[in-house]
Amino acid sequence: MSKSVVITGRLIISIDKRSTVSIGDHVVLNSVVSKNSLEARGPVIIKSLSPSARIKIGPETGITSSTISAMIDVTIGARVLIGSGCIITDSDHHIVRPQEGRSRRHLGLPAAEPHHAVMIEDDVFIGARSIVLKGVTIGRGSVIGAGSVVSRNIAPNTIAAGNPCMPVGKVGE
Template sequence: MKKLKVWLLHQRFFYVLMGLKYYVGNNIVARFPNERLRAMYLRRVMKVAVGQDTHVSMRWFVTGYPVRANVTIGNNCVINREVYLDGRVGVHIGNNVNVSFQTCILSLHHDHNSPDFIAVGSAVTIQDHVWIGARATILPGVTVGEGAVIAAGAVVARDVPAYDVVGGVPAKKIGERNRDIRYLTKFSPYFDSDIFDETAG
C-alpha cells in the first residue's frame, strides 16, 4: 500500500511538471520578444521540430502529450500569432507553409455520438507551399495537398487536393491556384508586429 502511494505521488508530480512545461511555454515564453529564445524552448523543451528559416510568431499555443508535442514544422514556414497547434496525435507541416493568425489545427476531438464522449483523432498533414488564411480551422485527420489555399474562416473537415482553393463552413472548392510556385518564405518581423526588413538576404 505504501509503495502504491509513493508511485501515485511520483505520477502526480510527473504530470504537474509536464503541465508546467506547457504552461510556461504557452503563457510566458510565447510572449518573449526574442525569437531565438522562443524557438529554443519549442525545440529543446517542448520537443517541437522547427525547420531552418522558419518563423514562429509570439503568442503561439502548442499542446501535446506529457513528454513531447508531436508537431513538426518544415523550412521557410511562417506560423503567425495565436495559432493553435494540437500535437496530441500529430501536426506535420511541410516547407514554405504560411499559417495566418488565429488558425486552429486540431488532431484530437470527441466523438459526439459516443455515450462516453471518447476522444478520437488522427494526425493532420499540411504539404509544401500551402497557405492557410486567418482564423481557419483544420480538423483531425485532414491532409492539405501541396500548394492548396485555405480561405480565411474556413472549417476544413476533408482532405484538400493539391492546388485547390477551398473556403466556407464546411470548406468546399472555390477555385484553383497557379501551379508555378517558386517562392521561399522569409519572414522574421520585429517584436509582435508585421514589421521586418524586406531587403535583408
C-alpha cells in the first residue's frame, strides 16, 4: 500500500497472489456511516478474479462501501469519488451462454466469458449505488448520477444518469 491510505471500517481484499493491486497516496477507503454524508452499508471490497487481474486506484481517491472486481483490468484515476454501494467490474461474473459453459466445465476447462477493461479517468464523481460495467471508460471530470448503470463510454466533463446511463448535461453548464 502507498503512504497515507486511510481505512475506516471494514475492508475486504480478496486477490490472487499473482494479480496486481496498487493503491495511490492519500486514498480513503470508508465503510463507516459517520464518515459519509449519506450512508455506508457494507465493507469496501477489492477483488481479483484471475491471476492476471490488475486493479489500480489513483491518489486522493475516496471509496465508500463499494465493490471493485477485476478479471483483467480496472483502473481508477486520481481524485475520483465513488459513492456508497457502487459496483465496478470488468466481468459478467457468470456464463453468458449456459450451454457453452456446461460443456466446457464438463471437459474440465474454464467457462468462456468476455472481459473488457474498465477505465475511470481523473476527477470523476460516481453517485451512490451506481454500477459500472465491463468495457466502459468514464471520461475525466464527469459526474455519474446515483443509481446509474453505466454500460457505455461517457465522454469527459459529462453529467450522465439513468439505466442505461445517458448524458444529461455538461459539467460547468
